[in-house]
Amino acid sequence: MSRIVLALAVAIAGGALVSIPARAQDAQAGQQVFRQQCAICHDVAPNKNRIGPSLFGIVGRKAGSEAGFTYSDPNKNSGIVWDTGTLDKYLADPRAAIPGTKMTYAGVKNEQQRKDLIAYLATLH
Amino acid sequence: MGLRTAAVAASMALFASAAFLPTGAARAQQSQTHPIPQSIRLDHEEAIRQLTAVAHRKGRTGEIARKALEVFKAHIRREEEYILPPLTLAPAIAEGRVNPDMRWAIAMADRIKADREIIFAEHTTITAWMNQLAEAARRAHQEDVVDLAKSLVADSLNDTEVMEPAAIVIGEYLRAKLPPAQ
Numbered sequence: 214m215s216r217i218v219l220a221l222a223v224a225i226a227g228g229a230l231v232s233i234p235a236r237a238q239d240a241q242a243g244q245q246v247f248r249q250q251c252a253i254c255h256d257v258a259p260n261k262n263r264i265g266p267s268l269f270g271i272v273g274r275k276a277g278s279e280a281g282f283t284y285s286d287p288n289k290n291s292g293i294v295w296d297t298g299t300l301d302k303y304l305a306d307p308r309a310a311i312p313g314t315k316m317t318y319a320g321v322k323n324e325q326q327r328k329d330l331i332a333y334l335a336t337l338h
Numbered sequence: 339m340g341l342r343t344a345a346v347a348a349s350m351a352l353f354a355s356a357a358f359l360p361t362g363a364a365r366a367q368q369s370q371t372h373p374i375p376q377s378i379r380l381d382h383e384e385a386i387r388q389l390t391a392v393a394h395r396k397g398r399t400g401e402i403a404r405k406a407l408e409v410f411k412a413h414i415r416r417e418e419e420y421i422l423p424p425l426t427l428a429p430a431i432a433e434g435r436v437n438p439d440m441r442w443a444i445a446m447a448d449r450i451k452a453d454r455e456i457i458f459a460e461h462t463t464i465t466a467w468m469n470q471l472a473e474a475a476r477r478a479h480q481e482d483v484v485d486l487a488k489s490l491v492a493d494s495l496n497d498t499e500v501m502e503p504a505a506i507v508i509g510e511y512l513r514a515k516l517p518p519a520q
Contacts (some may be wrong), residue, residue, distance in 0.1 A: 249473050253465070253491050264492050306459065317461035317494045 243333025246326045254318075257337050265316060271295050272335045276311075287313030300331050372423035372442065378501075385493065388486050398474040399483050403458045406467035410490070417497070420446040421457070425507040431508060436515045444516075445508020449466050451504055457502065461494040 226295050247257075247268075254264035261267045266279035273296070277289035291311050303310040304327050307322045323328045361480035371377075389410060392403035424443035430436075450457070468487040 248476075250469055253469055253472050253488055264488070264495050295492075308462075315495065315498045317458065317465045317491070317498060319459075319462040319466060 217276045238332035240329070240332040240336050242326075243329035243331065246321065246330040247333055250318075250321060250330075254316075259317070268334060269337050271337060272297075272331075285311075285313055285315040287311050288315075297331055300334065301327055304330065358399050372446075373426055374409070374418050374422035375425050378422055378425070381493070382418070386411065386414070386488060389490070392471075392483050392486065395480075397478060397479055399471060399480055402467065402471045402474050406464070406471055409460070409463055409467055412466060416460070417501075420449050421497075421502055421505055423500065424508040427508055427512075428504070431511060436512065438516055441516060441519060443505075444513050446508045447506045447513075450506055450509075454502075458498065461498060464494055465491050470493075 240304060243284040247255075251265075251268070255266070255268045256263055257268050259267060259269040260281065261269075262279065263280040266282035268286070273294070276291045276293040276295060276299075288311055291305070293311070295303075299310075304321045305324075306312050307316050307318055369414075386407075389403055389407050393400055393407050395403070424446050427443055430498050468491045472484045472487035474480070475487065
């Protein structure tokens with residue numbers, strides 16, 4: 214029971230952080246986008262850094278701050294805190310959002326896919 | 339096209355290409371090829387061998403691997419042309435040996451800097467193909483191909499994080515140490 218309460222609290226907190234209308238996003242579809250576009254480099258388990266940093270707890274996190282991952286200077290110094298807006302901008306075109314980022318990925322060009330992906334990332338708490 | 343027309347066209351093409359050929363020292367400089375570190379050569383050969391083996395498979399993974407292989411080989415050609423050769427000088431430079439015969443690496447480093455975004459875009463294209471390859475491989479339960487895709491994306495990160503900056507550093511070091519070219 215306590216797990217259900219905790220899960221609900223996390224879901225509500227995540228929803229508040231990203232503040233996207235519920236019908237405009239689909240975390241399950243976002244999980245599929247993650248699997249197709251991100252999973253080759255990123256893990257969603259806490260502290261599990263691979264080619265890219267763990268995305269557990271990414272929403273609300275300061276850019277370049279995941280412990281144990283070596284970021285590029287532009288990422289570390291960007292001053293970005295990841296929320297709906299900053300993630301949307303970055304995921305649309307990473308190299309334009311943070312010039313010099315070493316993430317060799319062109320971005321999620323489909324807006325709905327980005328929303329879904331961000332909705333999924335918001336569940337990773 | 340008749341034989342005569344074809345011959346004229348061929349002559350014009352030959353003339354046109356000859357007109358753009360560099361002459362003298364410039365030609366000698368451009369036609370000179372430089373080796374790459376043997377360890378990286380082995381890595382490239384192995385990556386191409388593995389991706390080629392997947393490209394020979396039937397089904398979606400083979401289909402994607404064939405397209406990815408073209409992109410990958412083009413990138414390898416670029417790397418071997420001017421990104422990786424300066425790294426062969428690292429052992430000598432580390433021992434304090436610098437001489438004017440190393441000057442070619444400065445031009446290569448300058449070219450890497452000029453092409454930085456093009457090179458990065460190639461890496462993103464490789465990542466996109468590897469994403470597709472990994473997804474198709476997961477669906478086909480070909481874990482070996484998923485692992486290969488991951489390792490090739492990791493190679494891109496290695497190039498971006500280490501190889502390309504190191505080649506530029508070598509060029510800049512030589513520029514600082516060698517007298518200006520006459």
